[in-house]
Amino acid sequence: MAAVMPAPAQSRLLMSGNEAVSRAVWESGVKVAAAYPGTPATEMLEVISTYPDLYAEWAVNEKTSLEIAFGAAMAGSRAFCAMKHVGLNVASDALMTLTLTGVAGGLVIAVADDVGLSSSQNEQDSRFWGRFAHVPIMEPADSQEAYEQTKLAFELSERFQTVVILRMTTRICHVKGLVTVGERVPHVAAGFKKEPARWVMVPGAAQKRIPLMFQREADLRAEAEVTPLNFVDAGSDKRVGFVTSGPAYMHIKEAYPDAPVLKLGLSYPAPFEKIRAFAATVEQCVVVEEVEPLLETEIKAQGIKVIGKEILPRQGELAPHVLKPAIGRLLGEEVVEPAKKPVRAAAPLPVFPRPPTMCVACPHLGVYYTLAQLRNITISGDIGCYTLGFGHPWNALDACISMGASMGMALGLDKGRGEADKDKKIVAVIGDSTFMHMGMQGLLDIVYNKGNVTVLLLDNRAVGMTGGQDNPGTGRDIHGNEAPRVDFAAIVKALGVREERVHVVNPYELPTLFKTVREETKIPEPSVIITNQPCVLVDHYHGLKPFTVIDDKCTGCGNCLDTGCPAIHVTKRDSVVKPSGKTVDLAWVRIESSVCTGCGLCVQPCAPDAIVHADKVIQIKALQRH
Amino acid sequence: MSNEITNILVVGVGGQGVMTATEILAEAAIALGHDVKKTEVAGMAQRGGVVSSHLRFGPKVLSPQIAPGTADVLLAFEAAEGMRWRHMMRPDALALINTGNLTPPVVELGLFEYPADPIGEMRASGARVYSFDASAIANELGNIRLGNTIMLGAIADHLTFSPEILEECVLKRFARKGEKVIEMNRQAFAAGRAAAAEAAKTQGAAEAVPA
Numbered sequence: 001m002a003a004v005m006p007a008p009a010q011s012r013l014l015m016s017g018n019e020a021v022s023r024a025v026w027e028s029g030v031k032v033a034a035a036y037p038g039t040p041a042t043e044m045l046e047v048i049s050t051y052p053d054l055y056a057e058w059a060v061n062e063k064t065s066l067e068i069a070f071g072a073a074m075a076g077s078r079a080f081c082a083m084k085h086v087g088l089n090v091a092s093d094a095l096m097t098l099t100l101t102g103v104a105g106g107l108v109i110a111v112a113d114d115v116g117l118s119s120s121q122n123e124q125d126s127r128f129w130g131r132f133a134h135v136p137i138m139e140p141a142d143s144q145e146a147y148e149q150t151k152l153a154f155e156l157s158e159r160f161q162t163v164v165i166l167r168m169t170t171r172i173c174h175v176k177g178l179v180t181v182g183e184r185v186p187h188v189a190a191g192f193k194k195e196p197a198r199w200v201m202v203p204g205a206a207q208k209r210i211p212l213m214f215q216r217e218a219d220l221r222a223e224a225e226v227t228p229l230n231f232v233d234a235g236s237d238k239r240v241g242f243v244t245s246g247p248a249y250m251h252i253k254e255a256y257p258d259a260p261v262l263k264l265g266l267s268y269p270a271p272f273e274k275i276r277a278f279a280a281t282v283e284q285c286v287v288v289e290e291v292e293p294l295l296e297t298e299i300k301a302q303g304i305k306v307i308g309k310e311i312l313p314r315q316g317e318l319a320p321h322v323l324k325p326a327i328g329r330l331l332g333e334e335v336v337e338p339a340k341k342p343v344r345a346a347a348p349l350p351v352f353p354r355p356p357t358m359c360v361a362c363p364h365l366g367v368y369y370t371l372a373q374l375r376n377i378t379i380s381g382d383i384g385c386y387t388l389g390f391g392h393p394w395n396a397l398d399a400c401i402s403m404g405a406s407m408g409m410a411l412g413l414d415k416g417r418g419e420a421d422k423d424k425k426i427v428a429v430i431g432d433s434t435f436m437h438m439g440m441q442g443l444l445d446i447v448y449n450k451g452n453v454t455v456l457l458l459d460n461r462a463v464g465m466t467g468g469q470d471n472p473g474t475g476r477d478i479h480g481n482e483a484p485r486v487d488f489a490a491i492v493k494a495l496g497v498r499e500e501r502v503h504v505v506n507p508y509e510l511p512t513l514f515k516t517v518r519e520e521t522k523i524p525e526p527s528v529i530i531t532n533q534p535c536v537l538v539d540h541y542h543g544l545k546p547f548t549v550i551d552d553k554c555t556g557c558g559n560c561l562d563t564g565c566p567a568i569h570v571t572k573r574d575s576v577v578k579p580s581g582k583t584v585d586l587a588w589v590r591i592e593s594s595v596c597t598g599c600g601l602c603v604q605p606c607a608p609d610a611i612v613h614a615d616k617v618i619q620i621k622a623l624q625r626h
Numbered sequence: 627m628s629n630e631i632t633n634i635l636v637v638g639v640g641g642q643g644v645m646t647a648t649e650i651l652a653e654a655a656i657a658l659g660h661d662v663k664k665t666e667v668a669g670m671a672q673r674g675g676v677v678s679s680h681l682r683f684g685p686k687v688l689s690p691q692i693a694p695g696t697a698d699v700l701l702a703f704e705a706a707e708g709m710r711w712r713h714m715m716r717p718d719a720l721a722l723i724n725t726g727n728l729t730p731p732v733v734e735l736g737l738f739e740y741p742a743d744p745i746g747e748m749r750a751s752g753a754r755v756y757s758f759d760a761s762a763i764a765n766e767l768g769n770i771r772l773g774n775t776i777m778l779g780a781i782a783d784h785l786t787f788s789p790e791i792l793e794e795c796v797l798k799r800f801a802r803k804g805e806k807v808i809e810m811n812r813q814a815f816a817a818g819r820a821a822a823a824e825a826a827k828t829q830g831a832a833e834a835v836p837a
Contacts, residue, residue, distance in 0.1 A: 014652055014662065142663070142690070175665040175690040176652065247690075254689035321693040349747055351710040352738035354639065354730045356673030388673070393735050561735060566674055570734045585736065594770060 006051055009183040017172035020143040020179045021110055022047035024150035025080045029187030030054055032072035034065035036437060037466040038084030039119040040173035041112035045082055049478045058470060058478045061437040062087035066094045073107035074199060076190030078154055082110040085126045097201050099133040100209040102161035104190060106154035115169040115290045116317045121401065123315060125292040127167055130268035134217045137268035139167045139246040143177040149265060160216055169290060171247040171317060221269035229265030232278055239331055241282030243275055248288045248318045255320040270295055272302045279304050290318055358388050360567040361599035363460055363533035366507040368394035369563050370514050377425040378413055382406035384431040385464040393564050406430045407442020411451040425521035426452060432459040432473040446526050447496035454520045455528045459488055460535040468538040492528045501527035508533060510604045544598030546614045549590050553610035556586030560602035567592045568602060631684035632786055633692040637711045638703025639728050640675050643774035648679035650778060654795045655683035658787050663690035674730060678711060701781050704728050705744040712748050720754050722780045722822055726761030756825035763817050772814040779818020789819065
């Protein structure tokens with residue numbers, strides 16, 4: 001995206017939390033911002049890259065992004081990085097030691113927890129990192145707070161010379177609200193000062209930094225007692241008071257507008273004296289936090305009487321309709337259980353599930369169609385659109401945990417195979433961006449330790465799942481400018497995969513793909529099959545002439561449905577009993593030609609040649625008419 | 627809509643323009659001086675999954691989420707999706723529903739069935755529903771992508787503010803796309819209004835069942 005003129009100061013704009021943070025990053029005079037895409041954090045760097053006067057980049061993974069930001073902060077510049085919750089796990093190696101060095105210029109990490117699990121593999125609570133690394137956690141409750149807290153985070157970071165974690169959740173990142181924005185204030189970098197005792201963390205130097213880290217934490221706790229980020233909303237109904245942080249604050253204000261609330265914007269280190277004083281003003285004090293009982297456990301350890309996860313769920317969002325029954329019961333109020341409400345008003349009507357699908361003409365369709373045809377294989381999967389291969393109709397992905405894990409899991413499945421699996425073929429499936437993020441090391445391990453694994457490297461020239469962002473494999477940088485493009489075949493060969501075992505295949509050519517996968521899985525050594533067609537949602541992709549089905553020719557075999565292309569629709573079903581006595585289900589189809597981009601996948605398994613280019617049919621019909 | 631806060635739930639399938647439509651509704655509410663919050667789960671929306679977008683506006687909006695049973699208007703871009711979110715409606719709420727169907731692969735594969743009469747089932751559950759075929763109208767106007775402008779036209783006469791403000795916000799979106807595109811959207815907006823008005827006239831009797 002090209003830089004645009006930012007909206008003038010004092011504008012009141014409808015902004016998502018991600019957009020609000022981005023604006024504040026720019027206004028704070030940040031010089032360097034880096035991230036690896038990940039829902040729900042992706043838009044932060046996308047938006048930041050549109051602002052002028054700063055350096056923004058897509059990093060290859062979150063650890064690298066944090067190290068880049070840290071480098072800039074050592075140089076005295078303000079720096080920022082954004083990541084999803086699991087990204088901070090990747091970056092944590094850097095975090096756990098840069099907490100000892102501290103920073104010169106302000107350094108803020110915005111971490112987006114996927115509370116409610118809309119698009120992630122787990123629901124971990126990133127606030128643990130504040131405790132683990134002894135660094136402050138700030139938690140905004142909406143877009144306006146996200147904007148304000150980001151600016152304050154840079155001030156706090158410089159005042160206490162520490163990285164600050166801004167803890168977002170999906171319900172902050174992707175909620176739009178009105179934000180009043182301000183001016184950009186340039187920040188002058190002090191310049192890097194050589195100071196080995198601070199920046200070179202060898203044991204002797206680190207030992208001396210540890211007491212400083214604990215002193216800083218104590219100072220921050222004192223700050224938490226006085227900062228206006230931690231404030232009390234006095235309420236008239238003292239039966240129950242709430243200690244809360246993040247978006248749960250808005251849910252409480254919605255559900256219990258008259259209740260006293262202690263809102264913690266700087267939630268770690270927690271201000272225990274403020275909490276103790278607040279708890280004494282209410283009959284019962286409930287800690288409302290998403291997800292884990294972190295504040296609650298610490299407050300209880302201080303001997304302050306509070307209630308928390310005894311009555312509230314430890315999973316998912318604490319929306320008003322979740323809070324009300326729990327708090328109602330605590331207050332001894334009669335709670336209408338959803339199941340007991342009149343059916344008409346409350347019960348959801350039963351509707352089929354509508355899981356996310358791969359796109360029409362997606363280059364992964366051919367890969368999963370092929371994998372679904374193979375027997376006796378175990379498929380180790382990874383994070384990306386291709387994770388959807390676990391679903392119907394392919395059912396061709398057997399495991400998925402974390403970025404790059406397909407490689408190590410595959411090697412482990414190979415080395416750890418039991419007698420029952422001795423003839424099983426092990427396949428790993430990974431996307432281009434995930435391979436560069438954390439997959440390359442795993443492949444090196446497979447090669448080095450002589451694993452018997454066939455790797456499918458699905459190069460669709462985009463970070464597809466998060467919306468088609470660029471990466472070192474696309475030949476473009478975050479601004480869309482030309483950038484060096486990685487050569488995957490050269491990389492895997494350099495890692496030691498033998499040249500004969502490396503294939504680049506067009507995934508729309510099913511016979512070639514099938515033959516290559518089948519042959520490589522038979523050969524007991526590492527092989528890599530690279531598919532080379534772009535994501536249909538990025539501009540590298542060019543659609544072809546759409547197809548249609550000749551009704552009279554369709555025999556209802558349903559082979560085309562096995563591709564999983566969402567442009568194919570069933571028009572009629574039937575079942576016949578074959579001479580062998582076996583019942584076969586039939587499904588006649590049509591193709592939604594207005595969305596078909598002519599990839600030709602479905603044409604290949606069509607037995608009666610009933611699928612033809614749409615314009616051809618129109619011509620035939622036209623001829624018949626005249 | 628006696629509450630201070632108006633809750634509008636816009637639902638459909640990824641790729642239909644649900645989020646854009648909600649954003650335009652939000653812009654209209656802002657133009658009238660309301661506080662606004664808009665939320666949805668967008669992570670996997672473009673993969674043909676379920677999309678539900680919450681819009682709340684009024685003097686001061688706190689929680690961005692519409693609680694079940696509190697939506698004032700349900701605007702459904704797809705029939706079964708209207709049915710899926712029916713429980714979000716207030717007892718006296720109105721559902722404006724596109725009768726057009728989008729069947730997902732799990733239905734095409736025969737693993738699940740598409741409901742035979744989603745609108746009928748909603749009415750049987752006591753919901754007030756105005757339904758019309760926005761997909762067909764869009765195709766008649768020459769572009770299925772006009773669907774979300776048609777849906778915005780349909781809701782225009784069922785808001786707390788005048789339809790002209792919403793129309794202005796819709797057309798502003800296309801200001802840079804040229805007069806032809808603006809005109810197509812103007813027609814689509816009018817067609818949506820007409821479709822909802824016609825549905826109100828012919829289907830009004832069906833709304834008699836109180837919840």
